[in-house]
Amino acid sequence: MTFELFAFYxxxxxxxxxxxxxxxxxxxxxxxxxxxxxxxxxxxxxxxxEAEFLAVTLVxxxxxxxxxxxxxxxxxxxxxxxxxxxxxxxYLPVGLLVGAVMLVExxxxxxxxxxxxxxxPVPERASADQLSNTEMLGELLYSQYLFQFEIAAIILLVAIxxxxxxxxxxxxxxxxxxxxxxxxxxxxxxLRVVQMPxxxxx
Amino acid sequence: xxxxxxxxxxxxxxxxVMVPLILSVAYLTLFERKVxxxxxxxxxPNRVGFKGLAQPFADVFKxxxxxxxxxxxxxxxxxxxxxxxxxxxxxxxxxxxxxxDGWQIADVNAGLLYVLAMTSIGVYGVIIAGWASNSKYAFLxxxxxxxxxxxxxxxxxxxxxxxxxxxxxxxxxxxVRAQAGGFTNWYVLPLFPLAIVYFISGVAETNRAPFDVAxxxxxxxxxxxxxxxxxxxxLFFLAEYANMIMIAALAAILFLGGWMSxxxxxxxxxxxxxxxxxxxxxxxxxxxxxxxRYRYDQIMRLGWKVxxxxxxxxxxxxxxxxYFEVGPWFSTVRxxxx
Numbered sequence: 398m399t400f401e402l403f404a405f406y407x408x409x410x411x412x413x414x415x416x417x418x419x420x421x422x423x424x425x426x427x428x429x430x431x432x433x434x435x436x437x438x439x440x441x442x443x444x445x446x447e448a449e450f451l452a453v454t455l456v457x458x459x460x461x462x463x464x465x466x467x468x469x470x471x472x473x474x475x476x477x478x479x480x481x482x483x484x485x486x487x488y489l490p491v492g493l494l495v496g497a498v499m500l501v502e503x504x505x506x507x508x509x510x511x512x513x514x515x516x517x518p519v520p521e522r523a524s525a526d527q528l529s530n531t532e533m534l535g536e537l538l539y540s541q542y543l544f545q546f547e548i549a550a551i552i553l554l555v556a557i558x559x560x561x562x563x564x565x566x567x568x569x570x571x572x573x574x575x576x577x578x579x580x581x582x583x584x585x586x587x588l589r590v591v592q593m594p595x596x597x598x599x
Numbered sequence: 600x601x602x603x604x605x606x607x608x609x610x611x612x613x614x615x616v617m618v619p620l621i622l623s624v625a626y627l628t629l630f631e632r633k634v635x636x637x638x639x640x641x642x643x644p645n646r647v648g649f650k651g652l653a654q655p656f657a658d659v660f661k662x663x664x665x666x667x668x669x670x671x672x673x674x675x676x677x678x679x680x681x682x683x684x685x686x687x688x689x690x691x692x693x694x695x696x697x698x699x700d701g702w703q704i705a706d707v708n709a710g711l712l713y714v715l716a717m718t719s720i721g722v723y724g725v726i727i728a729g730w731a732s733n734s735k736y737a738f739l740x741x742x743x744x745x746x747x748x749x750x751x752x753x754x755x756x757x758x759x760x761x762x763x764x765x766x767x768x769x770x771x772x773x774x775v776r777a778q779a780g781g782f783t784n785w786y787v788l789p790l791f792p793l794a795i796v797y798f799i800s801g802v803a804e805t806n807r808a809p810f811d812v813a814x815x816x817x818x819x820x821x822x823x824x825x826x827x828x829x830x831x832x833x834l835f836f837l838a839e840y841a842n843m844i845m846i847a848a849l850a851a852i853l854f855l856g857g858w859m860s861x862x863x864x865x866x867x868x869x870x871x872x873x874x875x876x877x878x879x880x881x882x883x884x885x886x887x888x889x890x891x892r893y894r895y896d897q898i899m900r901l902g903w904k905v906x907x908x909x910x911x912x913x914x915x916x917x918x919x920x921x922y923f924e925v926g927p928w929f930s931t932v933r934x935x936x937x
Binding site for chain 2: 400424426427430433449450453454456457460461462465466468469472473529530531573574576
């Protein structure tokens with residue numbers, strides 16, 4: 398067993414354990430943290446596949462940004478776990494069925510009998526003098542798949558605008574500052590010096 | 600056998616970075632106290648050792664001998680994991696920092712991306728610490744810190760995109776090499792707004808004054824680490840200062856030409872990198888001694904409404920300048936003019 402294979406099995410074991418813990422742990426915050434562990438270990442597996450750009454991006458985007466916000470929400474909302482767990486047994490048969498179907502599909506793929514995966518050559522190792530992972534991906538995205546890339550960008554933009562439009566509402570009662578007005582404030586507009594004769598103390 | 604030698608060499612390299620880093624963290628605390636002391640017209644620590652030089656060790660031993668108290672209603676495992684979660688990424692990011700030509704633990708192609716990924720993980724330490732303490736002050740601190748870090752990470756990432764456009768590489772060594780030939784070639788000149796945004800975002804990312812609402816002594820005691828004592832507290836402290844040095848070192852690499860000397864052919868080397876880093880660290884301390892703490896909504900406004908638009912505009916400017924090969928900086932950029 399090479400070191401890579403050993404590392405793969407370690408990562409795979411952690412992913413399976415963490416993914417199971419995501420759905421089985423009682424505390425939502427613990428679940429979210431296990432999801433973080435799952436993502437992080439998946440990045441390790443992608444690294445073994447020499448997809449370093451994707452692996453680092455997975456950590457950057459999912460672990461560094463998406464899961465932080467997720468955790469944020471889970472902590473803010475006091476999720477009551479009990480009603481959620483009541484459905485666990487009820488939906489267990491459906492879940493088991495879906496799981497079984499996926500397992501059978503995987504076995505078909507791995508056993509090479511129907512999908513003929515053995516007829517495809519094992520992908521060759523990238524040599525050191527080749528373009529780096531990032532450059533290759535960039536070239537492909539901005540030339541061959543430019544159209545699809547742009548469409549994905551537009552969809553994301555629409556999603557951003559929609560999210561803002563959904564949550565924005567006029568709130569006339571909130572107090573806020575306008576820094577431009579504050580900076581523009583001067584003695585002239587605020588201070589009035591009144592000239593008046595001195596008065597005697599009564 | 601080769602594997603064994605590689606492991607030993609790597610461990611040696613890691614120690615060669617880690618030990619000076621931890622010592623720098625220790626002396627950075629003394630540096631900070633001394634500098635702030637002089638700025639306040641007082642002397643600062645001067646009792647332990649010669650002129651107070653042993654003060655950091657006194658602090659470390661004090662914290663080491665203190666008891667780590669775990670609050671009764673805390674989530675014990677996460678409470679004890681949080682300091683590690685904040686320390687590990689702060690140290691792991693140092694793996695790709697080039698100290699001088701060829702002196703780095705790992706010469707990674709996606710080096711800058713790796714650094715960004717590692718620094719973005721650091722926020723978990725803060726959030727988990729705040730949540731696991733089961734205290735409202737700690738929780739408020741964690742919430743503030745998380746929102747702040749998420750906001751400033753975007754501005755920081757955008758500021759780095761300008762550097763990537765100029766250098767055409769994610770490799771930190773290549774970025775420095777692209778700035779060779781005197782200080783006029785440093786990216787701080789063509790990318791001045793981005794450099795400023797990067798550094799201020801860095802200060803906000805590390806939760807340093809004037810952006811230290813996560814700790815905010817006056818309103819939420821000490822924020823997310825209010826329930827931590829002894830060595831667990833020391834680990835948070837270590838992580839904060841390691842991150843500070845990291846931001847300063849990155850700013851030196853990305854905008855100030857890393858190990859390159861300001862005058863061409865005047866002896867490039869690690870000393871220039873160290874001088875630039877220390878100068879930027881001084882700015883960190885200087886900011887702390889100078890500015891009052893920002894109010895929370897002002898921080899959010901600065902991040903979302905000022906920095907992000909500035910970076911987006913400047914990225915567009917750099918893009919056009921590279922496309923039309925505007926001199927003196929943009930005409931030599933690789934891939935310019937297509």
